[in-house]
Amino acid sequence: MSKRTVIPFGPQHPVLPEPVHLDLVLEDERVVNAIPRIGYVHRGLEKLVEKRDYTQFVYVTERICGICSFGHSLGYSQCIEQLMGIEITDRAEYLRVIFHELSRIHSHLLWLGLLADGFGFEALFMHAWRLREQVLDIFEECTGGRVIFSACDVGGFRQEVSNETLKGIVIVLERLREEYRTIAKTLLDDSSVKSRMVGVGYLSHEQAKEYSMVGPFARASGLEVDERLLGVGAYGELSSFEPILSDQGDCYARCDVRVKEVLQSIDIINELVAKIPEGDVMVPVKGSPEKDAETMMTLEQPRGQAFYYAKGNGSKFLARMRIRTPTSQNIAGMVAALSGAELADVPMVILTIDPCISCTER
Amino acid sequence: MSYVSKSPWIIHYDGSSCNGCDIEVLAALTPLYDAERFGVVNTGNPKHADIFVVTGGVNEQNAPVIKQIYDQMLEPKVVVACGACACGGGVYQTCYNVLGGTDSVIPVDAYVPGCAVRPESIIDAVVAGVGILEEKAKAMKMNPAHKDRSESDAASGAHVPVAQVDDVPGASGAGVE
Numbered sequence: 001m002s003k004r005t006v007i008p009f010g011p012q013h014p015v016l017p018e019p020v021h022l023d024l025v026l027e028d029e030r031v032v033n034a035i036p037r038i039g040y041v042h043r044g045l046e047k048l049v050e051k052r053d054y055t056q057f058v059y060v061t062e063r064i065c066g067i068c069s070f071g072h073s074l075g076y077s078q079c080i081e082q083l084m085g086i087e088i089t090d091r092a093e094y095l096r097v098i099f100h101e102l103s104r105i106h107s108h109l110l111w112l113g114l115l116a117d118g119f120g121f122e123a124l125f126m127h128a129w130r131l132r133e134q135v136l137d138i139f140e141e142c143t144g145g146r147v148i149f150s151a152c153d154v155g156g157f158r159q160e161v162s163n164e165t166l167k168g169i170v171i172v173l174e175r176l177r178e179e180y181r182t183i184a185k186t187l188l189d190d191s192s193v194k195s196r197m198v199g200v201g202y203l204s205h206e207q208a209k210e211y212s213m214v215g216p217f218a219r220a221s222g223l224e225v226d227e228r229l230l231g232v233g234a235y236g237e238l239s240s241f242e243p244i245l246s247d248q249g250d251c252y253a254r255c256d257v258r259v260k261e262v263l264q265s266i267d268i269i270n271e272l273v274a275k276i277p278e279g280d281v282m283v284p285v286k287g288s289p290e291k292d293a294e295t296m297m298t299l300e301q302p303r304g305q306a307f308y309y310a311k312g313n314g315s316k317f318l319a320r321m322r323i324r325t326p327t328s329q330n331i332a333g334m335v336a337a338l339s340g341a342e343l344a345d346v347p348m349v350i351l352t353i354d355p356c357i358s359c360t361e362r
Numbered sequence: 363m364s365y366v367s368k369s370p371w372i373i374h375y376d377g378s379s380c381n382g383c384d385i386e387v388l389a390a391l392t393p394l395y396d397a398e399r400f401g402v403v404n405t406g407n408p409k410h411a412d413i414f415v416v417t418g419g420v421n422e423q424n425a426p427v428i429k430q431i432y433d434q435m436l437e438p439k440v441v442v443a444c445g446a447c448a449c450g451g452g453v454y455q456t457c458y459n460v461l462g463g464t465d466s467v468i469p470v471d472a473y474v475p476g477c478a479v480r481p482e483s484i485i486d487a488v489v490a491g492v493g494i495l496e497e498k499a500k501a502m503k504m505n506p507a508h509k510d511r512s513e514s515d516a517a518s519g520a521h522v523p524v525a526q527v528d529d530v531p532g533a534s535g536a537g538v539e
């Protein structure tokens with residue numbers, strides 16, 4: 001019987017871009033338990049609704065997370081629009097979904113790079129981030145920002161993006177698709193990459209269900225959860241949408257799901273650009289949410305389901321804003337996937353859930 | 363600068379940021395911006411690093427972490443605060459759990475503006491940091507007593523030891539406005 005040791009992991013660690021602390025309880029080289037401790041990024045954003053009115057708060061929600069910044073402003077805007085009964089234009093709906101899918105591509109490429117860096121394949125990391133820059137260039141051209149866009153606002157979409165620009169986006173993405181295929185091939189077929197990922201950090205379908213996992217993490221365990229299936233906004237206009245699933249449940253499956261989602265997002269953007277209607281992108285917004293009016297909204301972020309709740313108080317300030325983000329759901333699953341893993345595989349398991357700590361702690 | 367006499371190694375810590383600046387620091391190291399052409403290498407070990415790049419603000423829980431990383435770095439060292447948050451709190455300035463910018467815990471040598479910062483300005487700051495690093499190294503050679511950085515900082519008041527963080531107004535979270 002071996003003795004148990006506790007190894008602290010984080011908050012400052014080379015594989016973690018973000019601070020999170022884990023106490024890993026080991027028996028020899030095997031993890032028997034992982035105790036997460038969070039709070040390094042907690043700022044207290046939800047309470048800021050008392051100091052910022054509902055139009056200013058869009059910029060705060062955007063800064064919950066720099067990776068899914070567009071998604072957060074989208075979720076918040078949809079929430080407020082529902083609260084105040086604002087109908088936005090069709091063109092704005094389309095543009096929102098196009099940009100949301102673009103940020104999914106940039107988020108997944110970022111993650112693929114970090115994953116490659118995590119198992120020591122630096123060239124792959126550099127190539128994934130090189131491709132990601134092309135998506136950021138699109139953002140910069142359309143909105144002026146690389147990671148924070150301030151493009152989505154209550155009432156629609158701030159910038160008019162012309163049809164020519166949209167066609168240009170499709171051309172860039174088609175070029176990207178070709179280059180991306182070679183990276184994807186290395187990630188999915190290379191034997192040394194496979195030996196780091198296959199069978200590592202297994203989470204069964206039942207466990208995923210029990211812990212209410214969301215996003216690609218759940219889909220890699222065969223759980224069919226995807227908020228895009230609800231068809232909110234322009235997602236309802238898609239001719240077909242099938243979430244990408246895998247039933248392996250290990251690190252390789254999670255990588256596989258995300259790799260394919262990038263291609264799926266490119267397809268969604270192509271379809272929407274072809275169908276986008278003409279018209280304005282912004283409707284004027286007047287008044288403020290009524291007292292005690294409540295609403296909720298869910299959204300598929302790159303990392304999974306995000307939940308938004310807002311309550312008005314009759315003035316320009318909201319009474320309450322609550323956001324639940326995908327990583328806070330997934331941490332329980334991560335801890336389950338970690339137990340039984342080798343110490344050397346711990347960074348891989350943590351990375352494959354794609355944790356976003358600043359979302360989680362707000 | 364015509365040449366850089368030292369390849370600056372950086373260590374990056376992400377305080378309570380939104381990730382925006384955080385990923386831009388990484389983006390500065392990747393092929394499009396390629397800070398490695400200046401010899402910049404990202405290391406995970408404070409003892410190997412010359413330049414400490416901090417993104418995001420400081421809160422109760424990460425103040426000791428930032429302080430520890432700073433203390434573990436060898437002299438001479440330079441601190442670069444990246445982004446509005448690290449410079450002074452940014453959009454979160456009035457949040458109850460934010461103490462302020464990086465300079466509320468450790469002395470900062472270069473401030474990089476922007477929300478989010480642009481990779482170009484990060485590279486600019488790191489290259490400027492090399493100049494500061496050289497000056498500090500020179501000052502250390504001239505005056506060995508200067509080595510004891512923490513003492514001189516405490517005297518100038520630029521540096522609040524973590525033990526005193528509680529004394530910073532608003533640190534308790536009550537009545538921050």
Ligand code: SF4
Nearest residue numbers: 380382445446447477
């Ligand atoms: S300065 Fe802006 S982009 Fe950078 S961490 Fe702060 S909120 Fe995020």
